[in-house]
Amino acid sequence: xxxxxxxxxxxxxxxxxxxxxxxxxxxxxxxxxxxxxxxxxxxxxxxxxxxxxxxxxxxxxxxxxxxxxxxxxxxxxxxxxxxxxxxxxxxxxxxxxxxxxxxxxxxxxxxxxxxxxxxxxxxxxxxxxxxxxxxxxxxxxxxxxxxxxxxxxxxxxxxxxxxxxxxxxxxxxxxxxxxx
Amino acid sequence: xxxxxxxxxxxxxxxxxxxxxxxxxxxxxxxxxxxxxxxxxxxxxxxxxxxxxxxxxxxxxxxxxxxxxxxxxxxxxxxxxxxxxxxxxxxxxxxxxxxxxxxxxxxxxxxxxxxxxxxxxxxxxxxxxxxxxxxxxxxxxxxxxxxxxxxxxxxxxxxxxxxxxxxxxxxxxxxxxxxxxxxxxxxxxxxxxxxxxxxxxxxxxxxxxxxxxxxxxxxxxxxxxxxxxxxxxxxxxxxxxxxxxxxxxxxxxxxxxxxxxxxxxxxxxxxxxxxxxxxxxxxxxxxxxxxxxxxxxxxxxxxxxxxxxxxxxxxxxxxxxxxxxxxxxxxxxxxxxxxxxxxxxxxxxxxxxxxxxxxxxxxxxxxxxxxxxxxxxxxxxxxxxxxxxxxxxxxxxxxxxxxxxxxxxxxxxxxxxxxxxxxxxxxxxxxxxxxxxxxxxxxxxxxxxxxxxxxxxxxxxxxxxxxxxxxxxxxxxxxxxxxxxxxxxxxxxxxxxxxxxxxxxxxxxxxxxxxxxxxxxxxxxxxxxxxxxxxxxxxxxxxxxxxxxxxxxxxxxxxxxxxxxxxxxxxxxxxxxxxxxxxxxxxxxxxxxxxxxxxxxxxxxxxxxxxxxxxxxxxxxxxxxxxxxxxxxxxxxxxxxxxxxxxxxxxxxxxxxxxxxxxxxxxxxxxxxxxxxxxxxxxxxxxxxxxxxxxxxxxxxxxxxxxxxxxxxxxxxxxxxxxxxxxxxxxxxxxxxxxxxxxxxxxxxxxxxxxxxxxxxxxxxxxxxxx
Numbered sequence: 001x002x003x004x005x006x007x008x009x010x011x012x013x014x015x016x017x018x019x020x021x022x023x024x025x026x027x028x029x030x031x032x033x034x035x036x037x038x039x040x041x042x043x044x045x046x047x048x049x050x051x052x053x054x055x056x057x058x059x060x061x062x063x064x065x066x067x068x069x070x071x072x073x074x075x076x077x078x079x080x081x082x083x084x085x086x087x088x089x090x091x092x093x094x095x096x097x098x099x100x101x102x103x104x105x106x107x108x109x110x111x112x113x114x115x116x117x118x119x120x121x122x123x124x125x126x127x128x129x130x131x132x133x134x135x136x137x138x139x140x141x142x143x144x145x146x147x148x149x150x151x152x153x154x155x156x157x158x159x160x161x162x163x164x165x166x167x168x169x170x171x172x173x174x175x176x177x178x179x180x
Numbered sequence: 181x182x183x184x185x186x187x188x189x190x191x192x193x194x195x196x197x198x199x200x201x202x203x204x205x206x207x208x209x210x211x212x213x214x215x216x217x218x219x220x221x222x223x224x225x226x227x228x229x230x231x232x233x234x235x236x237x238x239x240x241x242x243x244x245x246x247x248x249x250x251x252x253x254x255x256x257x258x259x260x261x262x263x264x265x266x267x268x269x270x271x272x273x274x275x276x277x278x279x280x281x282x283x284x285x286x287x288x289x290x291x292x293x294x295x296x297x298x299x300x301x302x303x304x305x306x307x308x309x310x311x312x313x314x315x316x317x318x319x320x321x322x323x324x325x326x327x328x329x330x331x332x333x334x335x336x337x338x339x340x341x342x343x344x345x346x347x348x349x350x351x352x353x354x355x356x357x358x359x360x361x362x363x364x365x366x367x368x369x370x371x372x373x374x375x376x377x378x379x380x381x382x383x384x385x386x387x388x389x390x391x392x393x394x395x396x397x398x399x400x401x402x403x404x405x406x407x408x409x410x411x412x413x414x415x416x417x418x419x420x421x422x423x424x425x426x427x428x429x430x431x432x433x434x435x436x437x438x439x440x441x442x443x444x445x446x447x448x449x450x451x452x453x454x455x456x457x458x459x460x461x462x463x464x465x466x467x468x469x470x471x472x473x474x475x476x477x478x479x480x481x482x483x484x485x486x487x488x489x490x491x492x493x494x495x496x497x498x499x500x501x502x503x504x505x506x507x508x509x510x511x512x513x514x515x516x517x518x519x520x521x522x523x524x525x526x527x528x529x530x531x532x533x534x535x536x537x538x539x540x541x542x543x544x545x546x547x548x549x550x551x552x553x554x555x556x557x558x559x560x561x562x563x564x565x566x567x568x569x570x571x572x573x574x575x576x577x578x579x580x581x582x583x584x585x586x587x588x589x590x591x592x593x594x595x596x597x598x599x600x601x602x603x604x605x606x607x608x609x610x611x612x613x614x615x616x617x618x619x620x621x622x623x624x625x626x627x628x629x630x631x632x633x634x635x636x637x638x639x640x641x642x643x644x645x646x647x648x649x650x651x652x653x654x655x656x657x658x659x660x661x662x663x664x665x666x667x668x669x670x671x672x673x674x675x676x677x678x679x680x681x682x683x684x685x686x687x688x689x690x691x692x693x694x695x696x697x698x699x700x701x702x703x704x705x706x707x708x709x710x711x712x713x714x715x716x717x718x719x720x721x722x723x724x725x726x727x728x729x730x731x732x733x734x735x736x737x738x739x740x741x742x743x744x745x746x747x748x749x750x751x752x753x754x755x756x757x758x759x760x761x762x763x764x765x766x767x768x769x770x771x772x773x774x775x776x777x778x779x780x781x782x783x784x785x786x787x788x789x790x791x792x793x794x795x796x797x798x799x800x801x802x803x804x805x806x807x808x809x810x811x812x813x814x815x816x817x818x819x820x821x822x823x824x825x826x827x828x829x830x831x832x833x834x835x836x837x838x839x840x841x842x843x844x845x846x847x848x849x850x851x852x853x854x855x856x857x858x859x860x861x862x863x864x865x866x867x868x869x870x871x872x873x874x875x876x877x878x879x880x881x882x883x884x885x886x887x888x889x890x891x892x893x894x895x896x897x898x899x900x901x902x903x904x905x906x907x908x909x910x911x912x913x914x915x916x917x918x919x920x921x922x923x924x925x926x927x928x929x930x931x932x933x934x935x936x937x938x939x940x941x942x943x944x945x946x947x948x949x950x951x
Contacts (some may be wrong), residue, residue: 017318024317028249033241034234036443038394039476043871046394074234089232093224093835096843097675098231099395099443105232124880131871133392133444134675135846136839137879 008076018064034074045130048103074102084151088143096134222835250472251320255302258549258864259336269326275319277466281310291517303516306481313462358545372505372538376496384567389486395443398473401459416712423452447555480869484554514545515552525560535592558907569640569915595797603896607827608801614825618888632813638919639805640912646715647904648798653789654708663772670707677836689730691754716904729787802826804912815936829894830901841887848913
């Protein structure tokens with residue numbers, strides 16, 4: 001069937017079997033290979049993408065189910081949380097072999113959007129579905145905390161620039177937020 | 181700036197610059213205290229940005245024009261005779277371009293047993309029966325279902341103990357022993373046990389574990405004319421190159437193996453597996469590129485595993501704690517075939533770790549109707565360390581000697597199997613000191629109990645038989661005309677940081693900043709000889725060769741600079757790409773200026789890795805301590821913190837070293853607590869060939885893991901002082917955790933993994949005994 005959707009902000013159409021996994025459509029038809037195959041049964045998280053803004057394991061997502069929807073992959077993820085996560089990931093050298101990291105980054109961005117200042121427990125709950133056999137977990141945890149600080153600073157800056165005529169009260173609130 | 185270069189001009193001989201190329205000399209100036217500018221620094225991975233943005237191209241990501249996708253049909257029986265196979269319907273399916281099976285009559289053998297590539301004797305669930313290439317993964321899967329196979333199921337045995345019974349079905353010819361028992365004895369073990377004031381004796385079992393690299397095995401094969409290009413997920417591009425040539429009868433200049441990034445190997449990708457050859461054969465038959473990547477089931481069934489073991493261990497000691505005898509007998513589950521690569525050496529650690537005059541070991545591999553075993557990160561040592569270090573803990577407890585003290589009492593600075601000194605005789609001693617400092621072992625609290633939670637502490641010592649480097653290696657550095665350098669190697673970066681660490685060594689040796697160095701690897705058509713990335717070999721093999729080439733290049737640059745500056749080369753140095761006097765004074769000349777003057781000529785240098793020394797045995801060592809909590813109501817085990825102090829010689833990059841240590845320890849936690857491939861021995865089937873029921877650690881399972889750096893340069897090992905690290909940290913984690921569980925609960929487990937069910941059963945038995 002013909003499946004039309006928005007991919008990383010652009011309209012695309014592909015011919016695919018209705019039950020073909022979205023992962024294969026992305027990797028083989030559209031040649032976006034940043035999203036990885038790990039297990040095929042939604043147990044490792046390497047294939048994590050956003051469908052209509054929420055994380056989804058693309059290896060078990062039927063292609064037909066995204067018709068008319070929007071998909072974001074590692075190649076297209078952006079915004080303050082994504083920038084903060086990727087910067088933090090690179091700064092403390094989270095990846096080892098790196099194969100799982102596209103999925104880790106996508107899950108971490110979603111976590112940060114849902115919980116701007118996650119606790120260790122939030123991280124365990126949000127990231128336990130993403131396996132890393134090299135075991136970069138200790139740094140993943142650290143990088144999410146670092147990214148939370150970075151993203152909140154960026155949001156403050158963005159908020160400041162949005163209200164360029166900021167009142168003293170507004171700025172004070174922003175700086176309190178940054179130090180919190 | 182104008183520089184006259186008459187000397188250089190006059191030295192030209194039909195266009196070549198004649199600069200003396202010094203032979204690689206003894207490079208011993210990297211002593212302790214040497215001031216480094218790049219080596220040892222916590223440099224982030226050079227490919228970090230690519231890996232966090234999805235741009236790094238793994239072998240699984242190769243997409244060639246007209247590329248087909250492959251799939252493998254596997255035997256569903258543990259043991260069967262293939263009576264007939266009909267692939268005609270699959271071949272007729274639209275979108276299918278090639279099918280291969282026994283019907284093709286390839287003259288290719290496989291495994292150490294030289295079985296046919298497609299055999300009519302199928303010896304394990306997952307044994308390969310046929311392969312297809314089609315326009316998509318879905319069509320390939322449909323095609324597999326159209327292949328008609330007539331099997332005759334045969335009697336099977338999947339349990340290692342049953343496989344040695346007199347009436348067990350023969351898996352190959354003979355009695356299911358892969359080879360004769362491998363025996364070792366020094367001194368008189370029986371006499372040593374007689375002399376002992378105390379003995380401990382136990383039977384230990386370790387489970388079959390799966391490597392579980394997230395990128396499965398596989399390759400993309402492409403014939404360009406009569407040349408075969410293979411993009412492979414491998415730990416050794418040269419090994420795959422050689423084996424492909426051998427299996428296909430091709431000259432080496434007609435095969436090229438490429439890999440820029442790989443998604444984990446852990447030992448299982450150290451040799452050629454059938455799917456890669458299938459990709460090459462299917463591609464030849466279809467006339468199009470073929471990518472054949474395994475699904476997780478195929479990966480878990482048929483691309484290797486850590487062999488299960490049964491070890492009988494007996495230690496004898498005098499009342500002062502000195503070992504008088506070590507005896508170990510073991511069986512190793514080889515699976516259905518013996519594979520190439522590192523052998524699982526269970527006996528090694530019993531022979532080497534402690535001073536003992538009377539040692540006897542015996543090991544034998546046993547065939548079963550299960551997937552073939554292959555090396556898995558420290559093969560044999562992980563299994564054996566659990567047994568030996570559990571037994572040592574028991575001995576310490578019975579003798580009422582502190583476990584760390586007992587290990588110090590039995591210290592050796594020598595290789596007792598070769599009667600030679602260790603290359604760093606104080607290495608393990610230093611590990612003990614660092615562990616004590618960082619963990620606070622001597623100051624640890626007594627085991628405690630609060631509600632249903634009991635806490636305890638345990639430790640284990642460890643060593644690894646490899647990590648000494650595996651020469652030869654050859655490296656070539658080309659200095660570009662702008663003063664930047666391309667370092668050409670034949671190695672591969674399997675995710676350990678090889679690319680980055682070797683670039684650091686090159687930058688240091690030449691005198692360039694990191695950003696001026698590009699490290700090339702992962703292509704057999706451009707790189708010189710290099711070993712498989714196994715055995716923690718890569719850094720200690722490649723780094724000395726890179727350093728040799730870098731130092732050669734530096735001397736050439738300095739000779740050219742000396743001519744330009746009309747001075748003696750010995751008065752000059754290179755710092756951060758700039759020519760300076762040995763006193764550090766600026767000379768207004770950079771490496772780029774020198775290159776510019778030499779252009780269009782350019783400098784180049786070679787380096788090689790010489791043989792390992794013969795008068796010493798190179799060995800990495802370590803020690804690890806764990807704190808755990810056991811919930812006696814639920815059986816849950818929580819690892820609270822772990823400190824590992826490994827002696828890997830000089831640490832070339834503390835960031836990548838930390839990653840290796842934390843990653844290895846984490847895999848050890850999985851081995852101790854959750855990971856086990858399960859087989860129903862009544863029906864011969866694997867029950868958990870997936871990632872749902874084969875449980876590896878997640879972020880929620882990870883305690884605080886500390887790498888206590890030892891950083892003891894081992895200049896007896898090689899001119900960089902670095903030894904291998906990759907495998908070392910996994911070895912001691914399980915015994916230290918189990919010894920901590922004993923400390924907390926008084927329960928001594930001798931079978932891995934220790935899950936809640938086993939804890940609860942043992943607690944109940946303990947309670948019943950008490951009553």
